[in-house]
Amino acid sequence: MAAPAVPAPSTTPTPPHPNPPHPTALTRARRHLPRLGALVFLAAIGYLVIAPLVGLQRLAFEDDARGYSAAFDNPDMAETLGTTAGLALGSLTIALVLGTFLAWAATRLPPRLRLLRVLPILPIVIPAVAAVTGWAFLFSPRPGYLNAALRNLPWWDHLDEGPVDIYTLPWIVLITGFGLTAFVYLFVSAGFGNINAELIEAAQVSGSSAAGVFFRVTLPLLRPTLVYGGFVALLLGLGQFTGPLLLGRNNGINVLTTDMYVAVSQSPVDYGRAAAIGSPLLLFGIAVVFFQKVVLGDHSRFVTHGGKAFRSGGRPSWVAVTGIVLYSLVALALPLGALTVVSLSAFWSGKIQPSGFTLDNFRRVFQESGITDAIVNSLTTSVISVAIALPLGFIAASLLLKGRRFRIIRAAVDFIVAMPLGIPAVVFGAGFLLTYSREPFILYGTRTVIVLVYVTLMLPFATRMQLSGMVALGDTYLEASRTSGAGALRTNTEIVLPLLRPTLAGAGALMFVLLTHEFTASLLVRAPTTQVMGTILFDYWSNGSYPLVAAIALVMTLVTSAGVFVAMSVAGSDIFEKL
């Protein structure tokens, strides 16, 4: 399995003479076997990742780049581009400020309340579709629960809708920013963890105030983290799909991703135009990945710092506690609460009527074969994809770490594996839809195509988590095994895999969570008969069956929480920091 990653067995064992045996054709072939294996692997993941993108571009450039002219001659395109940039930058700003504040707050918690640290991560367990629908239930202009409540305030009592209209750009930006906050929080928390406590203490001893320490020492030390985390959040913001689709689409708020979706899902279907619409995202994603690989260099960011763990110094702060609790209340409790209320109601109105609560919606979820099929599909495709992505990631990580002999292959693998992180899922979704709806692989409407997309999207996570696990493992255990007479295979099965078990379990569980959440790419490659949880939820949302939507969203959240719980119990609570 890991054949490409190990030094070449170069000759037959124990030649009888001190003189070198003449290399036979067989030994020569064996020497080239690892390179061949690495090449085959590169070709496989290269096809998986790049073929859909190339297919899209080929279509976009067909007939004198008709796709591009169709996309960019459209007078609305400028506005769409502006909205996309505004959404990305706006949500990035919100996420950076909130995420950094929360990460700082987490270091200033009183010892008894240390557990509150996990609260800012928890919004990740709510799938984006679930969160967005939850917010819509709260802030929809007319029936939104919070809007209805706000209209009871004396200065708003004359309104019959609002005061908040969630179907407008600022609110979409805000909600998207909220969704990205947890990611920034993870990055920055890890960054805090890497700051040697003595650096902070030295600043304090040198006479800096708490604020002075934060702005003059902590923040500058965090800068690399913030830049890196900021880029990731920016990419995520550019690729945002769920919020704009569910909230903005009907009000004429379009971003590139939703435009792209419309181009391939509504007749007349125009792949060329869709591909052209996705090109700015594709280019930007590739540029960021390239920048990260070439400019930031590769492994330094995986190296864990020595020294004492971060202690923020400074006394516990009640601002910190209040901030974290307030944030989790808003980001977690509000949407979940709204979902719960709607899911228990017969219909969605601005009033909460506990007397009319019923479990009928959940009963329907588990009775309607369309929904149960979607749940089963989600679970099986996720599990299968994890089972495929993990070994692929293992090979990729081994190659990246030890394949110094295959410099070009290694660089290519490094790049290809990072691409799904840089390029929005909607682009991959469209590419897969196109590539696997025609020769040579007609897979449209099968679960196979969903698995293929999922595996592709998970490649970066599978590789990175295992890579950092291997880096942490170091070379010595493996060298000790090789010098004890073990070959590459035995070293991998008896030493590497057992030692990586927590990493593997954590990576698997995390990917399971991300995949059961998956909405964007799934929506593009699904067929009416082959749905997953997110897409079926979207269909019911489009039909206006809101109570059922809420019930499905809660079931999705439950499935995900179970995944997170398993992930944390097998891999420790810091699994997300290994990304």
Place this chain on the structure above:
Amino acid sequence: MSHVRIEGLTKRFAGKPPAVAVDDLSLEIEPGEFIVLLGPSGCGKTTTLRCLAGLETPDEGRISLGDQMVLNVRGKVNLPPNKRRIGMVFQSYALWPHMTVRRNIGYPLRTRRVAREEARRRIDEAAELVDCAALLDRYPAQLSGGQQQRVALARGLAAQPDLVLFDEPLSNLDARLRDQVRAQLHELHARLGFTAVFVTHDQSEALALGDRLAIMKAGRIEQLDTPERVFDEPATEYVAGFIGMSNRLPLRRQGTGWILAGGPGTDEQPGEASSSAGASRLVADELPVPRSHSEVAVRLRPDDLRLCPAEEKPPAHGVALAAEVVDAQFGGRHMDVVVAIAGSRLHAQAPLTGKPWARGLARGQRVTAWFAKDAALYYDADGARAAAHAPAAAVGA
């Protein structure tokens, strides 16, 4: 047991410019011999060891273990570590944390397909050898550092490999444990007679363990000899400095005698530039140095640099120097004294037994430092021996 032969081994690491870690190194090791590669960090000793193990891919050279050619760069032979019948002990122990001590020690036997009963017997035997029989069912995390290293030793020896490689195995242990494990290792080698290559930067470890020492510098062997010869007759100034002759005193010939030339004193501290009046004073008449040399560097161990009150005269066979005390530290049976001699800082170990005078030394005090002519060694500008009371040792291998 094996006859190890290394010929023309060269290993370069990519970089700008490429770093030559091992430079055309050749070495032959007799069966049962314990060879120590000694040198400062970066001298290529660990790279040489790793080439022997097959963990690095050398750029040139040949290595044979016994009758097995394991490396021949020209012939495109480079056996992977697992085909080399070696054992290796690592600095960080490298015990696999998910295996018990028994499984750790048994691993090399499993990879070599030793039958189960036989393996069990040899695991017990190996554990017995290193006093770890009681630890067999524990996990490495439950062991102390010394125990871990003894288990690692047992693992390295369990399969009775042709060659055992040691990569600074004692340097992670604290001072007392290091002495214990070192003694145990010495005893084990005497009993079992395995062929060993041991890498260290610690000269006392090297002197204690090695049948022969190879002192390395910049990827080459500077001197290859028995510990006694290396200690008494360092072939080059580099070796002398490394083996404990840390004091360096540059002298220049003037007329019939020698004067001090400026330059660094001890290896650790560069001397302060100084235009002390004593610099041009004749310090010695004749030294055991051939006529052809006009400049020499004198190398001295700290305990061969003696101190006496400034007004006292040293014996006739000694070379006397006017010195000023820079610092004096109490060292138990002796005083560690740093003296400045014409701008050079030298380190003297003044015994306190029967000589309480040295206890009172203080900064700024003027004293006479002297050394016996035959206690010092003399090196020319290229670092080679300028003369010797015995024939000069061969340089290099």
